[in-house]
Amino acid sequence: MTQKFFFNHLTTSSFKEGLRAYAKYRDLGLVEATNGLVRAHVIKLVPPFVEKEVSKRHTHDIEFQFLYCLKGWMKGEYDGEVVTMREGSSWLQPPNIKHTVLGYSDDCELLEIIMPADFDTNEL
Numbered sequence: 001m002t003q004k005f006f007f008n009h010l011t012t013s014s015f016k017e018g019l020r021a022y023a024k025y026r027d028l029g030l031v032e033a034t035n036g037l038v039r040a041h042v043i044k045l046v047p048p049f050v051e052k053e054v055s056k057r058h059t060h061d062i063e064f065q066f067l068y069c070l071k072g073w074m075k076g077e078y079d080g081e082v083v084t085m086r087e088g089s090s091w092l093q094p095p096n097i098k099h100t101v102l103g104y105s106d107d108c109e110l111l112e113i114i115m116p117a118d119f120d121t122n123e124l
Contacts, residue, residue: 006033015044019121022046022054031117039117042070047106057100057124064115065093072105098124 008029018025018041026042068090075084078091078099085091093099 003034003037006030015042020054022050030113034117036117037115039112039114041112043110043112045072045074045104045108045110049103051103054101054104057098059096059098059122059124060093060114061120061122062093062095062114062116064113065095066113067091067093068111070109070111072108074101074105074108074110075103076101 006029010026014026015024016027023046024044026044028040028042030038030040067085069085069087071087073084073086075082076099077083078093079097082102083091
């Protein structure tokens with residue numbers, strides 16, 4: 001697989017609508033740079049947390065999913081384990097792990113790296 005050099009700078013219009021209504025996404029350009037192998041984006045969760053909208057148990061049909069909390073906190077349940085991730089926390093979500101977002105701070109931002117770049121989300 002061919003990869004190419006790519007860079008990305010933060011701008012005032014970097015965050016856009018995306019996969020979920022309660023989040024804005026800053027795509028870091030790796031989909032094109034890796035020919036669809038990897039997606040990397042910064043997720044800015046939109047306040048306020050609304051349990052009815054956000055807390056839907058689901059899985060992702062992925063091979064690799066890594067997250068790093070850049071700001072704030074996010075509470076989630078992962079196959080029965082409840083964890084609050086804070087600024088500086090990182091976690092690996094195995095393929096198709098059942099999980100639910102249980103809450104997040106108004107300033108929560110996450111870095112997410114996923115393989116492959118395009119994947120399915122299945123609500124349970």
